[in-house]
Amino acid sequence: MLVKDIGGQIKERRKLLGLTQPDLAELADVSVNTLYKLERGQNNPTLDILDRILKVLGLEIHLQIRQLK
Amino acid sequence: MLVKDIGGQIKERRKLLGLTQPDLAELADVSVNTLYKLERGQNNPTLDILDRILKVLGLEIHLQIRQLK
């Protein structure tokens, strides 16, 4: 997955769970500012920030060998 | 996957490809210092740094719904 797409996935998942940005930001203990930028691919988040958000969303990171396209 | 395990996976993959830390650091345009800490889970890397390393290793990130254990 392209790293810049992660934000889109997070936004999608957040919506699916019926959470607002303030909701998720609160639950993940992250500022709305950071979350907002992350969802739009406008920042370069740390793994820790990403991890806290993914936990709330019930998602986890997996590494895979890159697929040939 | 536990985020702190990513470093171990990266180290494993690097070894598999027969690369040294200086090799990988050079190819990914990252300092050995950062790579060294990352492999040991002693830092909190940005997605950009992680991405550059994963690219060289032929790996990519995928998000999955968390598995019940």
Added chain:
DNA sequence: CTTTAACTAACACTATAATGTGATTTTTTA
């Protein structure tokens, strides 16, 4: 062995991610 390279590590400096604040725009809902 001994020499060289890789790995580990501490530390100061620089770059930048995260935050807090406040404002504007868009969307929702009552």
Added chain:
DNA sequence: TAAAAAATCACATTATAGTGTTAGTTAAAG
């Protein structure tokens, strides 16, 4: 449609990730 909430955005400040340097330790190669 009016009011409230959510989303978007800019900007200054704070926290911290990444780097460069240097050095000690371990591993590998000759």
